[in-house]
Amino acid sequence: CNCIHLLIIWEHEVRRLLHYGELIPRLETALGKFSKRNSAEVIQPVRTTVPLQKHSGFLGVMPCYMENDGILCTKLVSFYKRPAGSTLPSTQATVMLLDPEYGNVKAVMDGEVITFMRTAAVSAISAKLLMRPDAEVLTILGTGKQAKSHYNVFTEIFQFKEVRVWSRSVDRADTFAGSLNGPVTVCKSVEEAVKGADIIVTVTRSTEPVLFGQWVKPGAHVTAVGACRPDWRELDDTLMKQAVVYVDSRESAMTESGDIILSGVEIFAEIGDVINGTKPACREKTTVFKSLGLGVEDAASAQLVYDKWKQC
């Protein structure tokens, strides 16, 4: 029977229910299934985007069906390229879980916490696989929502000797540093921030390259999270060409990533291929993981929130 009440799970509840310790294994499993391209495991098209030209943004629709797991889900996400100093949020999202048998929506939940936690968790998975095991220095470029979630998960699961941050505004970087539960070095330039860094996370709204290959230490791992449109960049061609390039989804990367499309580089593997053991993790080389964000990540995260809610 589908006569169950529609469940609404608000932001503070998603925040209470989601923990990286449980989220990361669910996402590893989901990404591995995604890369198998088995339609009984995952059906997930590249997201549909509707440009909001007047508002410098887009509405993204991100559906996913996992038949074997009984998960049917979609996220609605709006993203705005806010001007510097704007206090308006750049991302807003809602996730809907449906009953695959009846087609009814069984739960509607906040999607912002899911978006910033699952994105950071996927970056942490890429770092677990591609970062050198002796990594000491983490650099985060950008000081927004994603910067905070990346700081949280990276310092929760790895141990670094130094964490550095950079923002275009030193004041914003100082405020960001003050909001964290640990020491960070605020850097005045990207070059200073990334010099000698073992892992670099780019989480900016930039549409032009901010990270240049000439500054990146050979063997470093770069997790590139921003620049999600085909004409937007965060990384320059030099870096793209000197790195072994991993992505979350080949189709998404070839449709949405300016860093991939405009540099003309070859994609070496999906991160799910490395999880499945079908492609190697080239830890000794400079690596880039280009993340676009996938509906399957939202589906796995939303199901975890739902499972935890039912346990309470």
Ligand SMILES: NC(=O)C1=CN([C@@H]2O[C@H](COP(=O)(O)OP(=O)(O)OC[C@H]3O[C@@H](n4cnc5c(N)ncnc54)[C@H](O)[C@@H]3O)[C@@H](O)[C@H]2O)C=CC1
């Ligand atoms: N790969 C994925 O799964 C996801 C990617 N994203 C992307 O991550 C990025 C960050 O998202 P949020 O932290 O939510 O945004 P946010 O608005 O909270 O933070 C953005 C940061 O970028 C900085 N910034 C803005 N323009 C810049 C420029 N031209 N150069 C350098 N820095 C600049 C801002 O000062 C701020 O520190 C966005 O590009 C967004 O599209 C967001 C969600 C999921």
Ligand SMILES: O=C(O)C1=NCCCC1
């Ligand atoms: O995966 C997501 O969710 C998003 N990715 C790019 C920017 C908007 C949200």
